[in-house]
Amino acid sequence: MFKGTDRFAYWLMVLPGLLLLLAFTFVPLAYSAIAFQKFNPALGLQGSPWVGLDNLLYMFGLRDARQVLANTVFIAAMKMILVLFTAVSFALLLNEVRFLGVRRAIQTMVYLPHFLSWVILAGILRTILARDGLVNDLLGYFGVAPIYFLGQPAVFPWVIILSDVWKEFGFEAIVYLAALTGIDPTLYEVAELDGATRLQKMRYVSLPAIAPVIVLVGCLSIGNVLNAGFDQIFNLYSPIVYSSGDILDTYVYRIGLIQGQYSLGTAVGLFKTVVALGLIGISYWAASRYANYRIF
Amino acid sequence: MRRLFVLFVTLLAVAACLPAAPQPAAEPAVLSTAATPQAVMAAQAWRQTDAYSPLPETASLVLVKGGQENAGLMPEGESIEENRALRYIEETLNVDIRFGWVVPSDSYSDKLNLSIASGDIPDVMIVDALQLQQLAEAGAIEDLTPYVEQYANADLLANWEQTGGVALAAATIDGKLLGIPNVQPQADAPIIAWVRQDWLDKLGMQGPQTVDDVEAIARAFVEQDPDGNGAADTYGLTGTLNPVGVPSNLHGFDAIFNAYGAFPEIFYRDEAGQIHYGSVQPQTKEALGRLAALYQAGLIDPEFATKDTDKSNEVVVSGRSGLMMGPWWLPWWPLADSVSSDPNADWQPYPLVDQAGERSFAMGGYTYSFVVVKKGYPHPELAVKILNVQNDLSYGLNDAPQFYPNFNEIWTLLFPIPFLIEQPYVVERMGREYQQALEGSLDPTTFNEAMQIEYDQIQQDLAAPRSNPSNWAVRMARLDAALLLAEGYNEVRTDPVAARVFPTDPNWPALQKLEDEVFLQIITGARPLDDFDSFVEEWNRNGGTDLLAKMNS
Numbered sequence: 001m002f003k004g005t006d007r008f009a010y011w012l013m014v015l016p017g018l019l020l021l022l023a024f025t026f027v028p029l030a031y032s033a034i035a036f037q038k039f040n041p042a043l044g045l046q047g048s049p050w051v052g053l054d055n056l057l058y059m060f061g062l063r064d065a066r067q068v069l070a071n072t073v074f075i076a077a078m079k080m081i082l083v084l085f086t087a088v089s090f091a092l093l094l095n096e097v098r099f100l101g102v103r104r105a106i107q108t109m110v111y112l113p114h115f116l117s118w119v120i121l122a123g124i125l126r127t128i129l130a131r132d133g134l135v136n137d138l139l140g141y142f143g144v145a146p147i148y149f150l151g152q153p154a155v156f157p158w159v160i161i162l163s164d165v166w167k168e169f170g171f172e173a174i175v176y177l178a179a180l181t182g183i184d185p186t187l188y189e190v191a192e193l194d195g196a197t198r199l200q201k202m203r204y205v206s207l208p209a210i211a212p213v214i215v216l217v218g219c220l221s222i223g224n225v226l227n228a229g230f231d232q233i234f235n236l237y238s239p240i241v242y243s244s245g246d247i248l249d250t251y252v253y254r255i256g257l258i259q260g261q262y263s264l265g266t267a268v269g270l271f272k273t274v275v276a277l278g279l280i281g282i283s284y285w286a287a288s289r290y291a292n293y294r295i296f
Numbered sequence: 297m298r299r300l301f302v303l304f305v306t307l308l309a310v311a312a313c314l315p316a317a318p319q320p321a322a323e324p325a326v327l328s329t330a331a332t333p334q335a336v337m338a339a340q341a342w343r344q345t346d347a348y349s350p351l352p353e354t355a356s357l358v359l360v361k362g363g364q365e366n367a368g369l370m371p372e373g374e375s376i377e378e379n380r381a382l383r384y385i386e387e388t389l390n391v392d393i394r395f396g397w398v399v400p401s402d403s404y405s406d407k408l409n410l411s412i413a414s415g416d417i418p419d420v421m422i423v424d425a426l427q428l429q430q431l432a433e434a435g436a437i438e439d440l441t442p443y444v445e446q447y448a449n450a451d452l453l454a455n456w457e458q459t460g461g462v463a464l465a466a467a468t469i470d471g472k473l474l475g476i477p478n479v480q481p482q483a484d485a486p487i488i489a490w491v492r493q494d495w496l497d498k499l500g501m502q503g504p505q506t507v508d509d510v511e512a513i514a515r516a517f518v519e520q521d522p523d524g525n526g527a528a529d530t531y532g533l534t535g536t537l538n539p540v541g542v543p544s545n546l547h548g549f550d551a552i553f554n555a556y557g558a559f560p561e562i563f564y565r566d567e568a569g570q571i572h573y574g575s576v577q578p579q580t581k582e583a584l585g586r587l588a589a590l591y592q593a594g595l596i597d598p599e600f601a602t603k604d605t606d607k608s609n610e611v612v613v614s615g616r617s618g619l620m621m622g623p624w625w626l627p628w629w630p631l632a633d634s635v636s637s638d639p640n641a642d643w644q645p646y647p648l649v650d651q652a653g654e655r656s657f658a659m660g661g662y663t664y665s666f667v668v669v670k671k672g673y674p675h676p677e678l679a680v681k682i683l684n685v686q687n688d689l690s691y692g693l694n695d696a697p698q699f700y701p702n703f704n705e706i707w708t709l710l711f712p713i714p715f716l717i718e719q720p721y722v723v724e725r726m727g728r729e730y731q732q733a734l735e736g737s738l739d740p741t742t743f744n745e746a747m748q749i750e751y752d753q754i755q756q757d758l759a760a761p762r763s764n765p766s767n768w769a770v771r772m773a774r775l776d777a778a779l780l781l782a783e784g785y786n787e788v789r790t791d792p793v794a795a796r797v798f799p800t801d802p803n804w805p806a807l808q809k810l811e812d813e814v815f816l817q818i819i820t821g822a823r824p825l826d827d828f829d830s831f832v833e834e835w836n837r838n839g840g841t842d843l844l845a846k847m848n849s
Binding site: 040041042043044047058062063064126130131146148150151152153238239240241242243254255257259260261263264 | 406409412413415417426427430431433434436537598599601602799802804805806808809810812813816817820822834838
């Protein structure tokens, strides 16, 4: 389809992106070797002594590592499921709003938080979730004792999950709204002629029409199951909620960068990379199997 | 933490030369660089000694630096790279100093690690214990033994000696002095209680001596509306997510631990010579039990466990608490802000005593950082000489000019190697001297310039208490708190051998995480106190026993 110079131009177009990918993803991958060394920055990659699988074995023996892995999977999976569910429900409901202006306005308001960084949102959350903050004041009216949202290991993951759902569902819903507008209106007309109620139209026309998109998004997100959201948790957690809120990324950051245990940090990071690679394979397979999704 | 560190390092820089030391009498407070022309310099005999001898040919020296976030404090037309103090050093030693990079203080350590890993090592740099160890293992730094012997001036040598050899020992690896150690007296200051006297007076109470007193005061502050605004909006004791820690843990509960004879996070040596870890001792369990009871009773800020230092400072500054723990320099930060917002806020220091009625406080080491020289740099002695000159500039010794009236605020920016080799116990000594001057037994005109400025501020505050928060802070820290420390106390310090072992131990981060988590959970009641026993077991099993064995071998 593309010939000679044409193709060259396209390559040129993707080149900057490829270079960045190479520099920030593939080159660092080579440094995963640190996981098999007793790394000393002064000796560098060449000079540091090799220790085989010691770091990885040590990591698997660590109570922390297992706990951190469990936290990561739990938080990331709950986020995925709830964001998906909320976004689909929201899209279906918004699709029923007749006035285009109202629809647009709601949609904009709802996806706005997606563009705020967690540094800012965490500050806001800390304030409204404080003991004398908005949420506890409201609960107080109903006679509920103040809840220590950011300081209770049992509550903390849910603060993380629900605030992420609030931040992201609006943006995620855009995909479903787009799919919904693509539905042939005659299908609705036919359903009406058959006497379908609004709920039934939603159930038997809208939902099946966007089902492939739901399956696709769901499958593709499997690859993210070890990404529980570093910047969100990093800005909200504290030692008291390590037991339920510490995730792989925050753990690697503390161990590797703050406390200078480069080898252990890299070992945990490498473990994450390997598992993520497997998961992405599964998600691609599932996406092509159930949603007919192909990259190549 | 690093910001905090820089802050009190800055405070300590005010420290004085001995009153007897000669002052450059005729020199005005602010000089231009023209005050040190070559002719004058050549006439000064001390310059000919090894400690200051200029290089025969101008050498270049590449340094790196943190502190960028404060660059705005520099005087008009000057910068970190170009200022009068720096130029004085360059001219005195005939060296051309350049900076490879300047970054904010928080990123200094990370950035330095990157530089080291990429082989782009600066000629001279400030490193921490872990980096010193790593550089030493890699053979990447010079042995400074001969250079320190030959070039360090008498002041620096005396200051190291006063640590009982601990400072130099901390920098010696395999018999070689691989780094120049800092000495920071009270860098690891004892944690004492600070209480609002105006609230105490209003409720008819006395300042605290014991943990029981602290509890009674906290209860009264919570229940009896000490600020008189009719609302139950005051907390008892403040706290932060770091319940214990040396050095200088603001809002830390260290004072309460120490009062129970518990010294968490300290590796101390007993009389038999064995090293123990304070966090796993039964006394620590007792103190944790007491703290849990205080928390349960609502006498500690209920949200302390998720507040960092800044957040807890807000509690104090906004007048919602009148009881916090911290070091002697607390009046500068954050208490001066409290006085600014409420001139009635009369904070007073009270050291707590243990069950035997004695003051015993946990202290860190004297030494936290080291100046090292890259292997192969042709003039390793420059590092020592620069530190000589910097020390003179700090205290006006050896005719060093005093360029800046606000030197204490900006010295970390001015100096190419922002590093202190201080006299230990200088805080107590200065406190006593101010006291003597007030009593008339010491002539205040013998004070050096920095001390004279402080002495004026102390007098102004004594004449009109708390009318100026800066004056109040100087008086309260330098005089009242310093004199309390001067009354004496037992020090429990981390052993220098241990201090070198634990930061490089691979199990240490996991052990620390375990401890942080368990302590906070026990205090807040998320776990029962008896979980302390399983914590100790787990600590031992996961590398603690091995770590202590390594230290005791």
